Amino acid sequence: MSDQSFRISAGEALTAEKITEAGEKPSEAVATYAVRLGDDALILAQRLGWWIARAPELEEDVALGNIALDQLGHARSFLSYAALAWGKTEDDLAYFRDEPEFTNLQIVEQPNGDFAATIARQFIVSYYQFELYRRLVDSTNATLAAIAAKAVKEVDYHRDHATQWVLRLALGTEESRRRMIAGLGVMWPYVDEMFRDDDLVESLGDAAVLPSSLREDFDAVTGAVLAEAELEVPEGFVARGGGREGIHTEFFGPLIAEMQVLARAHPEATW
Amino acid sequence: MSAPGSNDTEPWPLWEVFVRSSRGLSHLHAGSLHAPDAEMAVRNARDLYTRRNEGVSVWVVRSSDITASDPDAKGAFFESPRGKEYRHASYYTESEGVKHL
Helix, strand or coil, rough: CHHHHHHCCCCCCHHHHHHHHHHHCCHHHHHHHHHHHHHHHHHHHHHHHHCCCCCCHHHHHHHHHHHHHHHHHHHHHHHHHHHHHHCHHHHHHHHHHCHHHHHHHHHHHHHCCCCHHHHHHHHHHHHHHHHHHHHHHHCCCCHHHHHHHHHHHHHHHHHHHHHHHHHHHHHHCHHHHHHHHHHHHHHHHHHHCCCCHHHHHHHHHHCCCCCCHHHHHHHHHHHHHHHHCCCCCCCCCCCCCCCHHHCCCCCHHHHHHHHHHHHHHCCCCCC | CCCCCCCCCCCCEEEEEEECCCCCCEEEEEEEEEECCHHHHHHHHHHCCCCCCCCCCCEEEEEHHCCCCCCCHHHHCCHHHHHHHCCCHHHHCCCCCCCCC
């Protein structure tokens, strides 16, 4: 194998711009599904961006910032594709929708909390996204499959990053272990929602991935890490969910207000 | 060394990063970074030094494990090779009958 084959050429990678340029219009149902996945990534990216200049060390600032940028890239691809269905742009969808129009899972909008809470959220979401994208690669919709193929490699690294920190925090000091347990306790109620099927995904057949089909693998792989970290799978209350129908927790409003304020104050501004 | 975070004054240790840019080339020193342990140092190195296709392999080594030459001993250690031209191949004359030199 030549050395060249190990390198991903920036020129050949799938980008949001190329999806827009190709202009292949998705059906209403596919677009609605793409918005869901795009919103998950966009809101998570917005949350993670907060850590820049606030992480425990400069190196961790960069790590979380890189993960946020990866997520933003996935969001741009999904939203650019979806936007074609309605003659809109990715920016229309990101900046000019209101709270009930966002269909992300509630876990991604949960506050960062301390570093351990953010790691708990990363741990849950990255394992979920990995299981999802790894199956979406086989979607009958070529664009969704291509976006997933690019995203799955990046999310695999996010999984590794979260796993390393779960192990270190859980097996570190008494204080780090206490915080890791508390962080998982705050985030785990939002796990159930991630695996709920509904009419839309069922109607899409092999173009989409049934959320319920991810649960078994998610439980097995996260369970193995938690066992290694000598942690129990948190039990207790289950959040009501509803993110896919535009129902959000109290933390969502301030999040999108901050995300959208500049674009709304200066519509169509470029810089 | 006490564990990072065990007290307020113990930061993460420093690591030196070596990146091999292509198969067949040597690892070259790329810079340094902080990390709590070797596994995280490799990951931080990936984030800091290989985001733009720079590498196919990364080495990290604790900065404190490197033994360096003494900068104050430069005179003796890196003595000028002037007058010792015989250390260079060009000092020697071509032997008759040896081709392709």
